[in-house]
Amino acid sequence: MSRRIKCPECQTWNEDRDYCSNCNEVLSHELKMEQAREKLREEEQQRPLTQFNNYLKRLRESDAPIDKVKFTILNSAWWIFLIGVTALIALVALAPG
Structure with missing residues (x-):
């Protein structure tokens, strides 16, 4: 079964894609969560020690x-x-x- 996702940025419908075919926006929830975790890791490493x-x-x-x-x-x-x-x-x- 294919999954159809509407891009929140450009409103283009995409089938079975992790990125939008029109604007290259991340559509996959798992990829968004991984990017958020990576961003938090980077911020934590850059934060000065107490x-x-x-x-x-x-x-x-x-x-x-x-x-x-x-x-x-x-x-x-x-x-x-x-x-x-x-x-x-x-x-x-x-x-x-």
Whole structure:
């Protein structure tokens, strides 16, 4: 079964195409979503890091042993926090009544 799609830009009807035959506009929903995801990825990569993220990056890439210990402690504290929140959610979800 063929699918007919009307182009939102030039109002041309297209059969089984991902792009409009007249204006080359994207017609496929999957392609539009992939383009939107790619745009978000690019924007995220171009966004500057926060001060805390810069600090963590500097600690992670440092050769000083004290910096490696600081990074390990901060990273472990984050994981312990996440495990605690997960356990709390599970406790609430499993609590009777």
